Amino acid sequence: MTSTTDTPRGALVPAAADQKVDLRTWVAVAAGMLGAFMAVLDIQITNSSLKDILGTLSATQEEGSWISTAYLCAEIVVIPLAALLVRVFTMRGYMIGTTAAFLVFSTLCGWAWNLESMIVFRMLQGFTGGALIPMAMTLVMVKLPPSKRATGMAIFGLTATLAPTMGPTLGGYLSELYGWPSIFYINWVPGLLLIFGVWWGLDKEKMALKMLAHADWVGIAFMATGLACLTIFLEEGNSKDWFDSGFIITFAALALVGIVGWVATSMTRAEPFVNLRLYGDRNFLVATALSACVGMGLYGASFLLPLYLGQIAGYTPMQIGKVIMWAGLPQLLVMPFAAALSSKVDNRILCSIGLGLFGVSCMMNSHMDATTGYDQLLWSQVVRALGVPFIMLTLSNFAMQGISQNNMSSASSLFNMTRNLGGSVGIALLATALTNREHFHSARLGESISSYAGATQQRLDQMTQVFVASGVDPVTAANQALAALDRIVRRESYIMAYNDAFVIMGFVLIGCIGVLWFANKVKSPSGASGAGAH
Structure with missing residues (x-):
């Protein structure tokens, strides 16, 4: 990709290769990381507390799904807008303002008096917090010289991977x-730490409010419609039987119109609000495609494991948190090692190792049974934690390598938007696979467990005798034995469905290794040399 020498009004100017990084800069970058961590964390943090929230708000499980959907819709819409908003309000002004609004709406979520108010406040929370994710990545690229970007990207990678795993853990502990x-x-x-860090660490600049008058509002409207409707389609599709529902068909059509309109307007404008032409760069395209698949793995694992542990193993939110945390904690040790290697080893090799480990960890979870719990899941979580840092750091390097200075905000926005969309697509596909495979296994098990079979009759007789021995009359005991056998069949069907879902994730992640090698060779800059692709 060719780099331009002209810097448009409001564009962010990267640090020079030989620039010394002072304390203020590191504080600003750390503050940005806190913002990204906080925004990603809030996607997952309600999951383990959803039952308590719904009880307080007198809402059903299906209605409660909108608590997460509203946040995701708003977040996915604002991420592509981050490049424009930073040019208009400056990095310092926008980060302080949007964080302050995020805190207000977070507080209002805790004060929600019914489901409707919770959904509105969650939507506003997502809209104010979503832009913090790409801005953290932009801060690394703009404020740190090339020799320090591997360290910055390593920290950013931790925010993207630790937050989804810590969300259910932290939510469970706090709720309990x-x-x-x-x-x-x-x-x-x-x-508050973020606001102080950005206020002290970044210089005050003049806002460019006049840019709002010339913004591509038609393209923004198409983008907002397309991405919001796509998120609703993905999040609500499984519970409404996909295209058997007029509601889902409507949102699928609106998503298609919005995204096609967004692409069309973006390609016909000289200065679109976010540069979709970046997808024409081979490394960027490969990085974002793989980021979407990794997003499926990250959010999919954070979706499947807590669901399994709660439904099959009967774990409390706090117990679930103790299992999930092992997918996060080892990353703190691995990430510095990955950052050091990224400047010496072809990043395609490192990313292949990471994808392989993540895929293997999913395969390790594909042999679960009714007794699987903390001890059996510990090592698969550790293997996953060893692999993920290599993926996130190197994909960031592939995405941002060779990007011109006036496209850095756009690249950061599109990279993070694609990962979040991958997470939504992954959860939708996994939820559908879980439902379909449970029905399949239930039917197969039902065929083999006939009431006329000797083994089945013997088991029913044994269970009936147990109920009779507890003081139940023979007729009721026989009915209870049938019901108990049905519950066992359903439980085993779900376990096999969970195993199938992990196999799907494992194959997708391992298959990504082949796609990765279509990218050019990249290493993190290790000294004062430029940030171009190697």
Whole structure:
């Protein structure tokens, strides 16, 4: 990709190769990382507390799905807008303003009095917090010289991978100890640190409010419609039987119209609000495609394991958190090692190792049974934690290598948007696979467990005798034995469906290794040399 020498009004100017990084800069970058971590964390943090939230708000499980959907819709819409918003309000002004609004809406989520108010506040929370994700990546590229970007990208990678795994853990602990509103109030701690860090670490600049008058509002409207409707289609599709529902068909059509309109307007404007032409760069295209698949793995694993542990193993949110945390904690040790290697070894090799380890960890989870719990899942979580840092760091390098200075915000926005979309697509596909495979296995098991079979009759007789021995009359005991056998069949069907879902994830992640090698060779800059592709 060719780099331009002209810097448009409001564009961010990267640090010089030999620039010394002072304390203020590191504080600003750390503050940006806190923002990204906080925004990603809030996607998952309600999952383990959803039952308590729904009980307080008198809502059903299906209605409660909109609590997460509203946040995701708003977040996915604002991420592509980050490049424009930073040029208009400056990095310092926008990060402080949007974080302050995020904290207000987080507090209002804890004060929600019914489901409708919760959905509105979650949507506003997502809209104000979503842009913090790409801005953290942009800060690394703009404020750190090439020799320090591997360190910055390593920290950014941790925010993207630790947050989804820590969300259910932190949410479970806070809900059990202090009640579910505390999962929203906790945002004040990193939020205030972020505001102070950005206020002190970044220089004040003049805003360019006149740019709003010339913005591509038609393209923005198409983008917002397309991405929001696509998210709703993906999040609600499984529960509404996909294209058997007029509601889902409507949102699928709106998503298609919005995305096609967005692409068309973007390609016909000289200065679109986000540069979709970046997808024409081979490394960027490969990086974003793989980022979507990794997003499926990250959010898919964070979706499947807590669901399995709660439904099959009967774990409490706090117990689930103790299992999930092992997918996060080892990353703190691995990431510095990955950052050091990324400047010495072809990043395609490192990313292949990471994808292989992540895929193997999913395969290790494909042999679960009714007794699987903490001890059996520990090592698969550790293997996953060893692989993920190599993936996230190197994909960031592939995506941002060779990007011209005026396209850095656009590249960061598109890279993070694609990962989040991959997570939504992955969860939708896995939820559908889980439902379909449960029905399949239930039918197969039902065929083999006939009431006329000797083994089945013997098992029913044994269970009936157990119920009779507890004081139940023979007729009721026989009915209870049949019901108990049906529950066992359903449980085993679900376990096999969970195993199938992990196999699907494992094959997708391992298959990504082949796609990865279509990218050019890349290493992280290790000294004062430029940031071009090697």
